[in-house]
Amino acid sequence: MSRLAVSHIAKSYDGNPAVRDISFEVAAGRVLALCGENGAGKSTLMKMLSGATKPDGGEIRLAGKPVAIAGPSDAMALGIRTVYQELSLLPHLSVAENMLLGRMPTRGFSFVVDWPQANRIASRVLADFGFPEIDPTALVGSLSVARQQIVEIAKALVAEPAILILDEPTAVLSAVEADKLFAKVRSLAATGATVLYISHRLEEIYAIADEIVVLKDGRSVLSGATAELDQDRLIQAMVGRPLSAIFPERRGNAGRMVLEVEKLSLHGHFEDVSFQARAGEIVGMFGLVGSGRTEIAKAIFGAMRADEGSVRLNEVSANFATPSQAVRGHVALLTEDRKGDGLALDVGVIDNAGLASFARYATNGIIDSAKRRQLVGEKIRELSIKLTDPAQPVRQLSGGNQQKVVLAKWLLVENIQLFIFDEPTRGVDIATKVEIYQMIRDLADSGVAVLMISSEMPEVLGMADRLLVVRDGRIVAELLPANFQPETVFAHAAGLEIGAQPGERLH
């Protein structure tokens, strides 16, 4: 009998269907991968299973019995634990307290917290998970993002769940950490737990899942054993288009010098960074999480002040002290954290998209609403942003469409000469990725210099005209497309032994 069966489940928000009709079954001890583009209904499905929202229709059965999951505590009572994509940790609390939130051990009276016991439990779970070095008394805010993700997962492991739901758990993890997670997932399944694994990364799905369900437009459109589904069929089902033609063609028309970075250092983040970018060129920057890539971009953009070194733009000194100077200096930065510093989520699309280009539609501080509506409207059509109303809060859009709003914001600024993209496709579905890649290439072709930072290797290898590899705050290699082998790039990024190859410059 199946441990979990979902049949014809549906959910709408304000009349917009997020999940139309999803059905699947999974047995105890199995790992089921749920894949699909953003907006396919994965997150909504997960929220219904974890009690964060209630379904409008359909049925959820556990071990054959229909269940009503009215709130998070119901789901937990049924043995369902969820690891959300957005970290739900509280930075000002300790690791142990985060892991045991809502179920702190007590002693004497039921309301008196037993701190030593809490720390013991947390430290045991972390050690079982393969991370004995994480101190249960440390404040979560003092941990790296990767470690926070580990704690987030460990929080779900505390209760020894019967059904564990993981939503994009490896997005910020290193390869070593991801391997430990996979080992844990397998050992959980071996002891009879059911794991639902949501991921964009097909390699991961093939490495970990026994079965796959593909979601598209709120429906389950394909399901089967992993061994029986090849990648092409999977992608076709998810995107509705074949794997080929994802990256636009390189044209190799680098023109005049736009950006010159000379011996730039910000102690503790990066040291002695020098590189150039020319008009019409896409310079890729690859590095592991924490290698200092983002900080380099922020320093160029004036969001962080470098300690030493210089930046020149169009052969003029451009050591920006603030982002507003940088924007006036014709530089744009799309940050890696769309929700944190890219968008005001509860504010409408128009206001978000118009945030960097007041000069185009406001005179003397008074906004010409009609003009703004027209300018933003053009970009909405150009980028085919899916929305019901331009005044709609950005929060209601899917991840891919949110990212397009960020793009629209910067595309509305006139005369940008250097575009810095930091993880331009994070949390974005494949179809939108293809559109974003094309747009970045079009930008370069129009004579803009592009610096594209990414931790997704296929993306930088597919897009870059030149690739800089960053490790521990230093540029350790500069490669041309002829030398774009994933193994080589990874070896540089991870600091593994490798000899210099012809055509590449070691720094």
Added chain:
Amino acid sequence: MTETTAGTSQAQPAMLRRFSRADLLFVAAILLLVVFASLASDAFLTQRNFVNVSRQLVTNGFLSLGMLMVIRTGGIDLSVGSVLAFAGLLATGLQEQMHFSAAIAVALAMGAAVGFVNGWLTARFNLQPFIVTLATMGSLRGLTYVYADTPRYPADEMFRALIGGAFVGPVPVAFIVFALAVPCVWFYLNHTVSGRAAFALGVNKEAVRLAGVNVNRHLIFAYVACGVFAAIAGVLLASRLGIAQPSVGIGYELDAIAAVVIGGGLLGGGGGTAMGVLGGVLALAVVDNVLNLFNVDSYYQQLLKGLIILVAVLARRKKA
């Protein structure tokens, strides 16, 4: 990325955690003020003055402890001054009809009820506590005048003799009550399920809800506790002064917020300790006392207190 667990880790919430540099500077500044006051005024270092200060700080002390509990949830309670006034009037006025201890119980129950309304409206309807408590602050002040538009005097002499006018040795009973409340609040904040849940939801309510916690219950409890503490402050004040006025307590919420912020509390949640609030309360009391001893105009007192708050917040500002 390297982890810095050593520097910022908090092993166990101990009552006396390691002081930050801002704390030490602050303590040093207060000590300096004390030394200066002792040298410059004969009246400062006297038992009489200390008894006075310790009695006077009880009012702001209770208001601040309650305010701390609410501020830790990311909220605020502007109604404490009104609760204080109404509680004082109930505790004295009702003595015509009942024993003073029963009158006190009614006053405290009123504080709890107002706190419940504040917390329930905030939690149930997801309203901003600033607006909710602004509304109860005004309504309750009106209700207070409806109940009694002239001062009331306690009918039972024991009301003063046993509480506001009572001493154990040289120490005022009211101060002892306050001194006992501080470790109780500390225990609530650090060692109870409700206190920890309230602290957690101050920063991310949704995360706490998704952990299966009954968020509203813990949120409401903090407001109820704050209301009760404000009522206690009102009863103690009426008992000490021997009179309850409907106009008392206007603007007291600001001193309470100031004490929390000076003590390291963060508006919007995520910080604040019982010991910090105690420090904030003591500091404000000493400043008030010194300025009074030197007959500084009350306008200057307000000006100076505002500056102290600004300096305290700046000193504790996290480096970006």
